[in-house]
Amino acid sequence: MEQAGAALVEHYPRLVRLGYLVLPASLGCHRRVLTAHALAQRAVLSGRRAGCAVEGGVPPPRGSTGAVVGDPSYAHVRVRVLRGALEAGRPLRRARVTPLLPLVWGLRLLPRSGGSDELALDQALSALSAPARAACVLRGLERLPDAEVRRALAAAGVADPHAALAEAEGVSAPYALLGSPEFDPCSLQARPPDLLRRRQHTKAALAAVAALLVCGALLGLPDNGWGRGASSASPYARSAAAERALDPGALHRVSATFWRRSPRTDFTSWPTRGDRAKDTRLLRRALTVWAHPDGAVRASATPRTPAGPPMGAPQLLYAGGVDRATVVLFYDGLRIVRYAEPRDAAPSGGVVLDFTRVDGADMASAGALIAGRTRGRVRYLTAPWVRTVSVRNLLAPGSAPRPLHRTPDGVTAALTSPATARSCRTWDAIELRDGSATRLMTDLGELTPARLTSGPPSAPHDVSGRAERDSWARTACLLPAVRSHGVRSVNSWQYAEQWLPEDNGTARWLCTRAETWRGTGSRVLAQFQAPSAPSVATGGPPGAVAARAEDSPACGMRDPRVLAGVLWKSHGGRWYVLAAGSKQFASLTTSGGVEGRSDSRLLAVPARAGDRARLNGTLTDGSRVGALR
Numbered sequence: 001m002e003q004a005g006a007a008l009v010e011h012y013p014r015l016v017r018l019g020y021l022v023l024p025a026s027l028g029c030h031r032r033v034l035t036a037h038a039l040a041q042r043a044v045l046s047g048r049r050a051g052c053a054v055e056g057g058v059p060p061p062r063g064s065t066g067a068v069v070g071d072p073s074y075a076h077v078r079v080r081v082l083r084g085a086l087e088a089g090r091p092l093r094r095a096r097v098t099p100l101l102p103l104v105w106g107l108r109l110l111p112r113s114g115g116s117d118e119l120a121l122d123q124a125l126s127a128l129s130a131p132a133r134a135a136c137v138l139r140g141l142e143r144l145p146d147a148e149v150r151r152a153l154a155a156a157g158v159a160d161p162h163a164a165l166a167e168a169e170g171v172s173a174p175y176a177l178l179g180s181p182e183f184d185p186c187s188l189q190a191r192p193p194d195l196l197r198r199r200q201h202t203k204a205a206l207a208a209v210a211a212l213l214v215c216g217a218l219l220g221l222p223d224n225g226w227g228r229g230a231s232s233a234s235p236y237a238r239s240a241a242a243e244r245a246l247d248p249g250a251l252h253r254v255s256a257t258f259w260r261r262s263p264r265t266d267f268t269s270w271p272t273r274g275d276r277a278k279d280t281r282l283l284r285r286a287l288t289v290w291a292h293p294d295g296a297v298r299a300s301a302t303p304r305t306p307a308g309p310p311m312g313a314p315q316l317l318y319a320g321g322v323d324r325a326t327v328v329l330f331y332d333g334l335r336i337v338r339y340a341e342p343r344d345a346a347p348s349g350g351v352v353l354d355f356t357r358v359d360g361a362d363m364a365s366a367g368a369l370i371a372g373r374t375r376g377r378v379r380y381l382t383a384p385w386v387r388t389v390s391v392r393n394l395l396a397p398g399s400a401p402r403p404l405h406r407t408p409d410g411v412t413a414a415l416t417s418p419a420t421a422r423s424c425r426t427w428d429a430i431e432l433r434d435g436s437a438t439r440l441m442t443d444l445g446e447l448t449p450a451r452l453t454s455g456p457p458s459a460p461h462d463v464s465g466r467a468e469r470d471s472w473a474r475t476a477c478l479l480p481a482v483r484s485h486g487v488r489s490v491n492s493w494q495y496a497e498q499w500l501p502e503d504n505g506t507a508r509w510l511c512t513r514a515e516t517w518r519g520t521g522s523r524v525l526a527q528f529q530a531p532s533a534p535s536v537a538t539g540g541p542p543g544a545v546a547a548r549a550e551d552s553p554a555c556g557m558r559d560p561r562v563l564a565g566v567l568w569k570s571h572g573g574r575w576y577v578l579a580a581g582s583k584q585f586a587s588l589t590t591s592g593g594v595e596g597r598s599d600s601r602l603l604a605v606p607a608r609a610g611d612r613a614r615l616n617g618t619l620t621d622g623s624r625v626g627a628l629r
Contacts, residue, residue, distance in 0.1 A: 011074060013186045014141075015040040015081050020111075020185040021137045021178060022085035025126040026483075028550070030108045033185040035088060037102050043080035075152075078142070082134055082156035089130035108191045113629070114182030115567035115610065116528075119545055121173040122182070126480075128171070129422060131164035139168065140175030246291055248283035250313040259384045265363040267317070267331045271384055273409040274320030276328075282319060286328040286339035293353055301355040302446055302486035304518040305335060318381055322372035322411065325352075329369065329381065334359050336369060336447050356447040357486065357517040364462075365488060367432045367439055370447050376421070377414040378443050382406065385434045391415060392440065394427040394476040397469035397539045401431050419445040419484075424477035424542070437462055442476075445484040450514075453491045457513070457560040460491045473539025474529050475512055481548075482514040482523050490514045495555075495562055496580035498602050502570045505531030509580040510543060511555040511562045522556065524549045526564035526628050528578070547628040554628055561585070563627045565615045567607060577613050579603040579627075585617045 019036035027035065114122075125133050131153060138149045146165060153161035181187055244250045253272040262269035276282050291309035293299055301307045310332050317329040317336075321343055328339040338354040358366070363385070371381040382389055389412055390401035405413045418427045419442075429442040429452065440463045441449040453460040454468040463472060475492045482490065496509040508529040515522055527543035546564040553559035565579030577594045585601040594613035596605030607613070615627040 009044060011077075012040055012044060013184070015043065015077060016185050017178075017183060018078065018137055018141060019081045019085045021125065021141065021183055022082060022089075022130065022134045024089045024130065025122065025481075027088070029110045030104075033109050033111070033188065034102055034104065036085075036185050039081050039084040039088075040077075041102075043077040043084070079152060079155045082138075082152065086130050086134060086156055086158070106193065108193050109188045110191060111184055112181045112187060112189055113612075114180055115612065116544055116546075117173065117567070117609075118177055118180050118182040119566075121171070121177050123542075123545060124171050124173060127424065128167060129164070131158040131161070132167035134158070135161070135164040135168040136171050137178065140178045143175075245310040245313050246284070246287045247313070248280045248287065251283065252313055252315040253277075254315065256384070265385065266361045266366045267336070267358060268315070268333075269384075270315075270317050270331070270366075272316045272318075273381075274318045274327075275409075276319040276321070276326060277316060279319060282326065283316070283328065285341070286319075286330075289339060289351055289353060290330070290337060297351045297353050299353040299355070302357060302484075302517070303521060304486065305355045305357045307355050310337075317369075318371065318409070320409065320411075322379055323374045323414070325372060325374075327371055329371070331358070338370075338447055340372075354447055358448060359517065363434075364437075364439060365448070365451055367434075367451075368430065368441060368449055370443060370449065371411050373417065374414075376417055378417045379414055380412045380430060380449070382410045382412065382432065383434075384410070386410075386432045387435065388433045390431045390433075391428050392431050394429055394442075394469075394472050395425070395539050397466060397473045404430065417443045417445075418476075418479075419443045424480075427476040427479075429476075438464070442479065444479065444482065444487050446486065448488070448517075450482075450487045451489040453489060454493055455491070456493050456495075457491065457555065457557045460489075460493075470539060471508075471510060471529075474532075474541065474543045475510065475527065477542040478512065478525055478527065478545065481525065481545075485514065485521065485523065486516045486518055487514045488517045495582040496601065498578065498580050498604070500531070500568075500570070500578070501576055501604050502572050502574070504570050507531060507578070509546075509564065511582075513555045515556075520551060522551060524552050524555045524562075524628065526555070526562055528564070528566045528568075530568070549628050552628070561619070561625070563588070563615065563617045563625065565590070565603070565613070565627060567609075567611060567613075569609075575607045575609050575611070577603070577605045577607045577611065579615050581617050584619050586620045587618045589616050589618075590614065591616070 016036045019039045020032055023032045023035055125136065128136065134153060134156065135149055138144045138152055144152065149165060150161040153164055158164055254270060256271040258271065259265065259269035289297055299307060314330040314332040317331055319328045324343055325340040326343050330337040334357065336356050336358050340352040342350045366383055367386055368380045368382045370378055372379040389404045389406060391404050392401040393399060404415065416428055429440050432439045432441060440452040442452060444450045452463055452472065454463050454471065455461045463469060471492060471494060479490065490512060492510055492512040494508050494510050498507050498509065500507055510527050510529060512525045512527060513522060525545055526547040528546045529543040532540035544566060546566045555562045561582045561584040563581040563585060565577060568576050568578045570576065577590055577596065579588050581588060581601040583601065588598045588601065588603040590596045590603065590605055590613040592614040593611040594605055594607045596603060616624055618624050
């Protein structure tokens, strides 16, 4: 057993790389690295027992690619790693597979950055389903024939290995890139976390410990305290304010015309709508589930959104039927709460409760809510000031928007949601027209659609004109990177334009920033859009992600500067390091694998395939800064 375990430990880096490649990119690099190590360690421990079957404990021969040939221990461990990585790709199972060990405090671990080919491969893998990613990795990294790939996928619990292999055919990148350092979770670089947030969390933890001490003291109080002689009724239920919050008759209702004279144009001025708005039993069930959800309730909340009971009598926005469900929408000044129960079944079965933050909402961000979501299709509930609603395919910038029907209560017809689509062949967003503007919004898997804007961080504005729609046509397919992240708005703007070497045309550099309702957790993508021939049908291929960052002020109102670079191949087959900075940069330099300098904010330096360069810039005030990361 010990000899078999030692043989498997020898392949530990390969197993960790396999798990890292199959895990979804939505986990983030740091969590992906730790989860891959946890899966490999658990699998190696289990593989020791399987290794007893190896005759004499002698490691079997290896093939030319380094994979173990005919080793039942290795095959067993590989299946265990695959099964764990596939389970981690299922949203409802992620909490279960979150590893306790290894544990890293005070640091963020990231693999080393790669070139444009690696970035393109990472983007292609993230667009695949988890089984298709596993099939691609087994083919490219393990060099298994298709029959063995299907056998391994079936053993890992994949329902349709043939479909996974067919989907993996869409990845055109060379399989050799799977062995590059960018996908090596055993060769890492360390970065500090958000130090300010860690300090805030420490203070919050101390406050929580103090609260627990107070609660422990209260447990010993007799009679009306929380001791053994206390009443079994919930303290929440004994509060007069709480009892009023659970009373359907105390719900705050707004008239249909109040928004016309309201001093605020946000969710507070939304009228009460829906054919079940006077159904006391329905409203009482919804309020009770909100205050006391049991284990049968499927509850979800956007990041950092409190999921507790109402703080008082909430405002009723809507109560009525949406597709096969009965939906109730509440607003309590901080959150939108959506209660849904099946229309043709017992109210106790299949109840869903969703929470999302909307503090600081204004007329632009309070234009619509997701009323229903069924089988990849959504229905919106629009604000009373919205005059018309239409559908615009972001990937077809030259096509006209299509009208979208609404009921008298403001519920739209069903629309295909791009947030749950497995491919990016179309991206349907809604255009809301009111008396002052036309706003573009899209579903990102939450109760509130995200507002899409264009323009520099100092003056973002609603998307208008063919040029801005062309830009969004090549940016829309990158939006899944910020899906289900509590996003309030996404702004994309062109910060540089560069004439490419060898007369290869003009490329555009864009920065896309997603702002959240909670203020923290923003995500930034710098993208490189090579020249293309846009058409009405497609608008051009998606831009290549040159750099990305989380919780960074870059590309925003506070710090509008951005610098990024890519390794680019010309039509003539020669390689170049290209870089561009925003207008705050006076010069750029590269070092490391490629040496070069430019006395402007654009740079193009000859390079070779696989070269790595360190990019820095000098601002107009003389200070030096690095590239976005």
